Amino acid sequence: MLSLALIRGGIIRRRDSLLCFGCLLKNIPSLSSLPSVTSFNQSLAYSTWVRHISYGTVGHLLEAPCISSPLDFSLVQRLNLLGFHVLRNSVPARYMSNASIGLKTDNDVVRFSFGERGDIDGCRSKGKKKTKRVKMSKKAKVNELRFYRLKAKKKMTSPNPEVRIRYKLGKAKRKEEWLIEKLRKFEVPKAPAETYDPEILTEEERHYLKRTGEKKKNYVPVGRRGVFGGVVLNMHLHWKKHETVKVSCKPCKPGQVHEYAEELARLSKGIVIEIKAHNTIIFYRGKNYVQPKVMSPPDTLSKGKALEKYRYEQSLEHTSQFIEKLEKELEEYHKHLARYKKAKEGTPKDSVI
Numbered sequence: 001m002l003s004l005a006l007i008r009g010g011i012i013r014r015r016d017s018l019l020c021f022g023c024l025l026k027n028i029p030s031l032s033s034l035p036s037v038t039s040f041n042q043s044l045a046y047s048t049w050v051r052h053i054s055y056g057t058v059g060h061l062l063e064a065p066c067i068s069s070p071l072d073f074s075l076v077q078r079l080n081l082l083g084f085h086v087l088r089n090s091v092p093a094r095y096m097s098n099a100s101i102g103l104k105t106d107n108d109v110v111r112f113s114f115g116e117r118g119d120i121d122g123c124r125s126k127g128k129k130k131t132k133r134v135k136m137s138k139k140a141k142v143n144e145l146r147f148y149r150l151k152a153k154k155k156m157t158s159p160n161p162e163v164r165i166r167y168k169l170g171k172a173k174r175k176e177e178w179l180i181e182k183l184r185k186f187e188v189p190k191a192p193a194e195t196y197d198p199e200i201l202t203e204e205e206r207h208y209l210k211r212t213g214e215k216k217k218n219y220v221p222v223g224r225r226g227v228f229g230g231v232v233l234n235m236h237l238h239w240k241k242h243e244t245v246k247v248s249c250k251p252c253k254p255g256q257v258h259e260y261a262e263e264l265a266r267l268s269k270g271i272v273i274e275i276k277a278h279n280t281i282i283f284y285r286g287k288n289y290v291q292p293k294v295m296s297p298p299d300t301l302s303k304g305k306a307l308e309k310y311r312y313e314q315s316l317e318h319t320s321q322f323i324e325k326l327e328k329e330l331e332e333y334h335k336h337l338a339r340y341k342k343a344k345e346g347t348p349k350d351s352v353i
Contacts, residue, residue, distance in 0.1 A: 161333055169326045172319055179316040186309040191299040199271065199286050209273050213244035213282035222249045225306035227263045229296035235268050236295040239285040244273065247281040257281065267297050 104111045136144075155167040201209070220234045231247075238245040247264060249257050261272050261281045270283040301309065 162330070165326055165330045165333065169323065169330065172323045172326065176316065176319045176323065179312055179319060182312050183309065183316065186301060186305060186312075188299050188301060191297070199288075201271065201284075206273060209244055209284050210282060213246055213273060213284075216242060216244065216246075218242050219246040219248050222247055222252075222260060224251065224310050225303065226310065227260055227267070227300070228303060228306035229300040230303055232264065232267045232300065233296045235264070235270065235283065236291055239270075239289060240291060243285055245283050245285075247283060249279045249281070252279045254278065267300065 152167070155163055158164055158167075218238050220231060220238065222231055235245055235247070247260070249260055252260070257275060257279055261275055264270070264281070264283065265272055268283070270285055273282040273284050275281050
């Protein structure tokens with residue numbers, strides 16, 4: 001009875017091992033179509049379960065070096081047809097595990113290698129050397145910053161004027177590049193110009209609209225933010241009850257008022273009647289004016305963004321002026337050195353008394 005039970009147990013274990021081995025070859029159509037080295041990961045319940053039942057039998061089968069003949073391969077494919085789903089459904093959840101299988105095909109021979117997920121990936125990345133970033137401690141960072149500060153202080157307090165000027169000039173140029181990069185973020189792409197028929201006004205109509213605009217007190221201020229969506233919105237709100245509106249530009253640089261007039265005429269589709277006193281523009285809404293649904297154009301900045309842009313522009317202007325001043329100082333210093341060397345060469349040597 002004991003020997004009969006042992007024989008039955010051996011047959012069952014061998015059958016289970018062959019079924020497990022057939023599961024590995026389920027998706028292999030032919031040896032010729034496989035690449036030279038393939039790796040794949042699959043949830044393999046049998047790996048732990050069969051090891052739990054009979055480690056020796058499965059190990060003996062899995063250590064087989066290769067499948068060298070097409071007859072053996074067809075036999076394994078036939079075995080694969082036997083109850084794969086039954087085997088998978090009968091595995092308890094606690095025996096589920098993830099394993100990685102390496103499949104190598106050389107000279108029409110299939111070889112398998114079993115291991116963890118990182119084993120196969122590690123073999124691939126052996127040739128690539130990864131440079132590890134050294135993480136600096138807090139003390140090292142503080143020491144590095146202190147070193148740069150001392151270096152800058154030495155340049156600032158250097159007895160040589162050229163060193164001091166060049167240090168300030170380099171710092172100002174770096175700031176100028178940074179400000180230009182910041183201002184690029186505020187560039188809004190202009191929307192395609194809409195085709196509309198511009199109204200032609202006679203001299204009498206222009207004179208009448210000019211006098212009307214001067215007498216009325218309604219106006220729209222354009223301050224340091226410049227032209228943004230809120231200015232155009234206020235113009236449309238004034239045009240709801242008035243034909244004309246004054247746009248007051250303060251502070252305004254010389255010649256900037258004409259730029260504001262062109263920009264506002266493009267955005268609001270209004271007509272410029274007159275530009276007076278270098279800071280006031282009178283706009284006419286037009287004879288066939290219809291208030292648009294979206295009164296603030298989409299290709300304009302918001303109030304906050306316009307103020308931020310103004311600050312960067314002001315800083316850039318001051319930085320450019322400072323760079324020009326430093327370049328002049330450096331040029332004057334070089335002229336002074338050349339003059340001093342020339343005077344030193346021209347003086348005669350001390351005569352012996």
